Amino acid sequence: MAKEMCKPKAIEDITVEDLKAHRWCFYQNDEEGFDAFEHVIPDNHPDFSEHVIELELSEFKFANGKSCFGFYDGSEAFNIIAGDQWYSFWYGIAEPNAEDLARLKSFVVSNNLELPVVVQAKWSGTSKTFSGIQYINPNGETIEKTI
Template identity: 45%
Template sequence: MPKRIEELTVTDLESNRWCVYHNDEEGYDSFEFVIPDTHPGFSEHIIEIELANFIFSDGTVLKGLFNGSESFSVFHNGNWHDFWFGVSKPSESIMAEFKAFLTKNRLALPVTAIAVHSGTSRTYNGLKYIDDTRAICELVI
């Protein structure tokens, strides 16, 4: 059964591999839905939403996801925290919330995020986005 991307949990990602799902006849848009590897439409040849491990510089390891493109998001206490914001520069309030998350949980940056299946990895010293010149920028925390 297709599942909304925002409803995916770490447990889902640990239990199955997931890929985006598009089916016009059934009304499923690949920007909104994913399916597990138990679904007949699963394909490892399209965008896969993967389990990722986040290794913080203090040695703490948390789990999260990699969206198959650029975005890594860590999961902690029922909340997803994004490291990639695409063409949207993170606001001051998002930066403050992220810093509070790190401080409250004694997490030290940089963090290395590694996708379990593809091995794709990124290192973050803060939150990344693309500016008006199409350059990748990082707001260091």
């Protein structure tokens, strides 16, 4: 089992259990075909480094006291992991459309969660508050579309 955990893992395959069990850093290895935008390695991999940006366990604490877990990508994105689904509060330079907003709202409502949500990354301590989906508009301003 430990040998299996040592292998690089595709980011989309990371689970909350993985994040709770290990620290993870982004991994680049051209010879083996691992792209740092797509793969991470756990702290039991020989190439793990605390000096590389990490994919961190994050806790989302909602206004009504409920919480969920997910990850922080080391830049701006905080994502809730719910089974095989991700729910992002950060869209970068892509403006979220009505479907994106409806999808996140459906998750929040169906799980009886109340916004705003305060999220904190486990290792770096990075923290942010969201009342909806945030993105950067063409003028470089951070905009939040409330749900």
